Amino acid sequence: MSADKHINILDFTIQSLLRRKFKNAGIILVFSFVIFIAGSILFLSYSFKREAVLILKDAPELIVQRTLAGRHELIPEKYAEIIARFPGVSDVSPRYWGYYYDSLVKANYTVISADRSLQTSNRLFRGQMPGEGDFGNAAIGRGIARARFIDIGDDVSLIAADGKVMDFRIAGIFESESELLTSDLIVMSRQDLSRLFGFPGGVATDLSVSVSNETEAPVIARKIRDRFPDTRPILRSEILRTYDAVFGWRSGLILTLFAGAMIAFIILAWDKATGLSAEEKKEIGILKAIGWETSDILEIKFWEGLVISLTSFLTGIILAYLHVYFLGASLFAPALKGWSVIYPEFRLAPFINMYQIATLMSLTVIPYIASTIIPSWKASITDPDEVVRG
DSSP states (O other): OHHHHHHHHHHHHHHHHHHTHHHHHHHHHHHHHHHHHHHHHHHHHHHHHHHHHHHHTTSOSEEEEEEETTEEEOEETHHHHHHTTSTTEEEEEEEOEEEEEETTTTEEEEEEEOOHHHHHHSEEEEEOOOOTTOTTEEEEOHHHHHHHTOOTTOEEEEEOTTSOEEEEEEEEEEEOSOTTTTTTEEEEOHHHHHHHHTOOTTEESEEEEEESSGGGHHHHHHHHHHHOTTEEEEEHHHHHHHHHHHHHHHHHHHHHHTHHHHHHHHHHHHHHHHOOOHHHHHHHHHHHHTTOOHHHHHHHHHHHHHHHHHHHHHHHHHHHHHHHHTSTTTTTHHHHHOSOSSOOOOOOOOOOOHHHHHHHHHHHHHHHHHHHHHHHHHHHTSOHHHHHHO
């Protein structure tokens, strides 16, 4: 008997939803749009954070930069020889890199010198990586190739620090699982890079320090700072925290920009919670008059709220998933990636934080169900004759 009762309540709930199908469709549309926006931002920001972790997992535990007047300055190579003798340090490598502004496409390139690590850490789409003594050749990212309309075997001209034009033959184009790493990258020999930027001899851009035990990295960083007060050691964990903070801040900014949609949803939920329509009150009064219990009416309203909120939530989450991982998050990606002329083209690997999904559900589905039940309970405990007469 009890099972038949609940089946009848479910059947009545379905019929009630269909009677007000246009109103419910409007609620689902607005609800789904809010979930779509919030879900897209959550998926995208979390995937970017995970992408940063994957990119930096093979990065050195410690990077040492020299500062002058609070600004990044070239560091003497002799610092590497001294740091390499510190206990716990397994390797110290000077790194040579810099930024080049291309006035032709109004974009910044990241230029680095070729070394052994690049031979294995990245794969090439076509061609080959220029060697240490391979003068006049360069490997570029696909973003630069698209911007300059060049390919393997073509030449690219860059203006050196002394004002002279340097021509480079494109020996290879990068292919990576994520263009976030190589889109705006140019790799050339150290000699070519030194001439391009006008590097003096005996200096590097910074130092890459590998330690035997990662837990000792903060101790080694403190020793380096004590030995060389003009340096700034940067831990890999600090870089990861910076990425996390940047993407978290940008995702919060986007949510703020779309606060109007959030406010619309809050108004909708508030309107639902503050009262029922005359038709809904009359329906509850009639049900009470013919013998329905308050618990039965609350069960109906619970199922109505659950159907509408879960349908909206699942629709919004599925659309957000498709938008981020299949359509490239075209609405929000530029704001989270930052301003750039050369945008990397990439497809993010799906990374879903179930804690964030559960939090989003608790902040949307549960309040909506509650806002549906509370006014119905108030109407169901009122005298049926009074409710029907209005």
